[in-house]
Amino acid sequence: xxxxxxxxxxxxxxxxxxxxxxxxxxxxxxxxxxxxxxxxxxxxxxxxxxxxxxxxxxxxxxxxxxxxxxxxxxxxxxxxxxxxxxxxxxxxxxxxxxxxxxxxxxxxxxxxxxxxxxxxxxxxxxxxxxxxxxxxxxxxxxxxxxxxxxxxxxxxxxxxxxxxxxxxxxxxxxxxxxxxxxxxxxxxxxxxxxxxxxxxxxxxxxxxxxxxxxxxxxxxxxxxxxxxxxxxxxxxxxxxxxxxxxxxxxxxxxxxxxxxxxx
Amino acid sequence: xxxxxxxxxxxxxxxxxxxxxxxxxxxxxxxxxxxxxxxxxxxxxxxxxxxxxxxxxxxxxxxxxxxxxxxxxxxxxxxxxxxxxxxxxxxxxxxxxxxxxxxxxxxxxxxxxxxxxxxxxxxxxxxxxxxxxxxxxxxxxxxxxxxxxxxxxxxxxxxxxxxxxxxxxxxxxxxxxxxxxxxxxxxxxxxxxxxxxxxxxxxxxxxxxxxxxxxxxxxxxxxxxxxxxxxxxxxxxxxxxxxxxxxxxxxxxxxxxxxxxxxxxx
Numbered sequence: 001x002x003x004x005x006x007x008x009x010x011x012x013x014x015x016x017x018x019x020x021x022x023x024x025x026x027x028x029x030x031x032x033x034x035x036x037x038x039x040x041x042x043x044x045x046x047x048x049x050x051x052x053x054x055x056x057x058x059x060x061x062x063x064x065x066x067x068x069x070x071x072x073x074x075x076x077x078x079x080x081x082x083x084x085x086x087x088x089x090x091x092x093x094x095x096x097x098x099x100x101x102x103x104x105x106x107x108x109x110x111x112x113x114x115x116x117x118x119x120x121x122x123x124x125x126x127x128x129x130x131x132x133x134x135x136x137x138x139x140x141x142x143x144x145x146x147x148x149x150x151x152x153x154x155x156x157x158x159x160x161x162x163x164x165x166x167x168x169x170x171x172x173x174x175x176x177x178x179x180x181x182x183x184x185x186x187x188x189x190x191x192x193x194x195x196x197x198x199x200x201x202x203x204x205x206x207x208x209x210x211x212x213x214x215x216x217x218x219x220x221x222x223x224x225x226x227x228x229x230x231x232x233x234x235x236x237x238x239x240x241x242x243x244x245x246x247x248x249x250x251x252x253x254x255x256x257x258x259x260x261x262x263x
Numbered sequence: 264x265x266x267x268x269x270x271x272x273x274x275x276x277x278x279x280x281x282x283x284x285x286x287x288x289x290x291x292x293x294x295x296x297x298x299x300x301x302x303x304x305x306x307x308x309x310x311x312x313x314x315x316x317x318x319x320x321x322x323x324x325x326x327x328x329x330x331x332x333x334x335x336x337x338x339x340x341x342x343x344x345x346x347x348x349x350x351x352x353x354x355x356x357x358x359x360x361x362x363x364x365x366x367x368x369x370x371x372x373x374x375x376x377x378x379x380x381x382x383x384x385x386x387x388x389x390x391x392x393x394x395x396x397x398x399x400x401x402x403x404x405x406x407x408x409x410x411x412x413x414x415x416x417x418x419x420x421x422x423x424x425x426x427x428x429x430x431x432x433x434x435x436x437x438x439x440x441x442x443x444x445x446x447x448x449x450x451x452x453x454x455x456x457x458x459x460x461x462x463x464x465x466x467x468x469x470x471x472x473x474x475x476x477x478x479x480x481x482x483x484x485x486x487x488x489x490x491x492x493x494x495x496x497x498x499x500x501x502x503x504x505x506x507x508x509x510x511x512x513x514x515x516x517x518x519x520x521x522x523x524x525x526x527x528x529x
Contacts, residue, residue, distance in 0.1 A: 029353045150364035153349065160322050160342035160414070161364045207354045208388070 002127070005120055006233065012122045012130050013225025013243060016186045016195060019134035019179050021218025022141045024200035025210065026172055029152050033197050034083070035072055038090035040180050040192035042068035044097025047114050047184070051104045058129055058181050066177040068093055073173045077166070094189070117188035117240030120232070126185050133182035137175045144171045149210055186225075187240040194244045195221060202251035205258025220250050272299045275338055275412045275444055276321055281330035283313070283320055290316045292468040293330070298412060303438055303445040305455045307478075308465035309487060314448040315345060317465065318416045321446075338412060341405030341443070343398070345416040349389040357392070358385040361404050375403040378440075379433060395426040399433070406437065413437070415447040431458050 002008055027036050043061045050060025068089065075085050101111065122130070141148065148168050151158040155165040183192040203216035227250075228243030274297035283291040290313045298304050308314045319325045321332055322342065334340075349355055361372045376382050379399040384392065392400065398418055405413055415434070419427040435458050438445050449455040455462075462478040464470040470483040478484050 029350060031350075031352075146362075146364045146366070152353070153355075153360075153363065154344060154347050156319070156322065156324055156344050157342065157347070158364065159324050160340060161408075163364060201352075204352055204354065209354055209356055209359045213354050 002124055005122075006229065008122050008124070008127055009119045009229050009239065010226060012119055012127055012186050013229065014222045015127070015130040015134045016179075016183050017199065017218050017221025017225060018131075019137040019175075019182060020195045020221050021199060021203075021216075022214035023137060023172070023175050023179055024196035024221075025203070025214045025217055026141075026148065026152060027176075027193075027196045028200045028204065029210075030172070032172075032176075033193060034086040034090060035069075035076075036176060036193040036196050038072055038086050038093060039065050039069045039176050040183075040189050041090050041094035042097070043180050043184050043189040043192070044114060045093055045100055046097075046181075047189075048097055048100035048104055051101070057184075058133075061184055062177055062181040065180040066174065069173040069177045073169060077169075097189075112238075113188070114184065115188045115190050116238055117184070117186050117191070119186045119229070119239045119243070122185055130182050130185065133178050137178050137182070140171055140175050140178075144168060148172065187243060191240055191244045195224075195247065198244065198247040198251050199224060202247070202254040205254045220247065220254070224250055273335060274299050274333075275335045276340075276446070277333050278317070278321060279331045279333070281317075281320055281332060282328045283316055283325055284328040289328070290467065291320065294465070294469055295330075296463055296469065296472070298444050298446050300411065301438070301442050301444050302460040303435070303447070303458060304461045304463060305459040306446070306448045306463050306465050307450065307455065309450065312466045314450075314465055315416055318414060318446075318448055321414065335411070339408055339410045341408055341410030341413045343401045343405050343413065343415040343418050345418075345420060345448075347397075347401060351390055355389045356385065357387050357389060357400050360389050360400065361407060363404070365408065367407050371407060375407050376400070378406060378437070379403045394421040395430070398422065398430055402430075402433070402437070406441070409441070410443050412444045412446065415445065417448050417450065419449075431455065434458070 002011075027033060042064045046061035046064030047057060048060075049055070049064060050057045053060075072086060072089060076082055098111075101114075147158065147163045148171065150161060150163060151165040151168040158165045158168070179196070180189075180192055183195060187195050199221040200213065200217040202220050203213045207213035207216050224247035225243050227246035229239060231237055231242040231246065232239040277295075277297035279295050281291055281294045282289060294313075294317060296304070296306075296317075306314050306317060316325060320327060322340075323332065357376070358369075358372055361367055361375060367375075372385065373382070376385060379402050381396050381399045381403070384396060384400070387396075389397070389400070402413075402415075402418070413434070418434075419430050422430060434445060434447070437443065447455070457475070459475055461473065462475050463472045464478055464481070464484050464487060466487055470487055471478055471481040473481070
């Protein structure tokens with residue numbers, strides 16, 4: 001079954017959705033969209049470093065994404081103006097990554113694979129990485145779920161209940177870096193944040209509890225992967241953008257449905 | 264030191280010479296206080312007097328520049344924040360909210376909602392509640408941990424006057440039923456003072472402290488709150504002494520009938 005590249009691609013997309021559904025919900029609830037962007041854009045720098053030092057790609061991406069996520073998280077805790085800081089960091093990370101990658105011979109031709117993903121050529125090894133990473137993210141979020149929700153709702157409430165909001169923020173930071181490493185092959189650095197935000201935003205219109213929203217977001221992410229891949233095979237479009245475009249259409253439909261239901 | 268020494272019961276929570284600085288500014292200076300089991304203590308002060316900062320210091324949310332905060336061993340603490348913004352991006356029913364961070368049974372959740380007088384709203388979205396319902400749900404959640412100490416930071420902000428009075432009466436009832444001590448912050452004088460065993464008047468430091476009557480007669484208190492409180496003071500004394508003087512110098516007293524001691528809270 002895994003011999004078929006379309007099956008592998010679909011499994012990769014669903015694997016990503018398993019992680020981005022719940023994590024993306026937190027990104028939406030905590031208004032971390034730009035934070036996700038900065039971390040995802042740093043992935044290109046990770047690719048450049050991994051290629052330059054002949055490290056495994058995922059390792060380089062994970063390392064740089066983690067460094068970026070921790071930097072942003074630390075600056076946020078120190079009260080920096082986040083909108084500006086994130087704008088500077090997100091675009092600088094991308095620019096430095098693109099500059100750095102020009103120094104690595106023979107990569108320029110593959111650049112679009114890193115920017116927009118290359119889901120149609122995922123190998124069994126990639127698939128193992130994607131599902132392993134996604135399972136890790138999901139396990140992390142399930143383990144900390146109650147504490148994460150409480151800290152997201154109110155850091156004061158969390159603190160009064162004996163929880164440490166900083167630790168919960170760290171959990172999300174690590175999960176975000178993991179997702180970036182997982183998602184690079186699927187949708188590419190430029191559209192990782194889209195896979196976090198759009199399915200969760202679509203699920204919001206239809207959900208009544210946080211758990212329902214996370215589960216729905218996973219389902220919508222998986223559906224978007226399926227539809228995007230069909231579009232890609234049918235019309236020979238780029239797979240990553242097709243997946244994100246499908247998610248956006250689902251979002252529009254869900255938003256309308258949510259409005260209608262509310263009356 | 265007020266409130267710390269010479270008490271028979273061990274305090275549930277105590278601040279000892281607490282100083283808090285934000286940047287260079289000292290927001291709290293040498294504040295000491297203690298809350299004993301079962302008592303209602305109100306921290307009273309004008310805006311910017313450091314009331315909320317003191318609560319946050321007691322909860323361990325702000326670093327202390329000096330001094331210590333100590334809690335009784337294994338203290339169960341219920342906290343009702345001043346306000347809680349439930350972002351519209353998060354779907355959250357009242358029932359689900361009550362299970363944060365500790366999951367509770369449906370029966371316990373229903374009992375908690377009934378205790379605060381909002382039985383039927385378990386399936387409503389938090390973001391869709393009225394101000395009064397929202398505060399009651401916050402209180403219900405705080406009660407679920409069977410707290411020995413309830414801390415409430417201006418719990419009636421955004422409520423109209425009847426709603427505010429009803430909420431304070433509810434807190435008194437809860438104290439009566441559960442025996443939990445209550446530490447609350449307020450800037451509205453008359454309603455709170457009647458319900459309190461002790462009032463701590465704060466303006467960066469503890470200006471004065473004692474029973475409501477002692478505080479309301481203290482020159483520091485009068486200096487802090489000025490003439491605008493005349494009516495409130497009159498009302499308060501009326502209620503606690505059951506003296507039928509009609510020394511009401513302030514318009515909004517007429518909103519409060521004089522049936523019995525806590526009639527204004529009904």
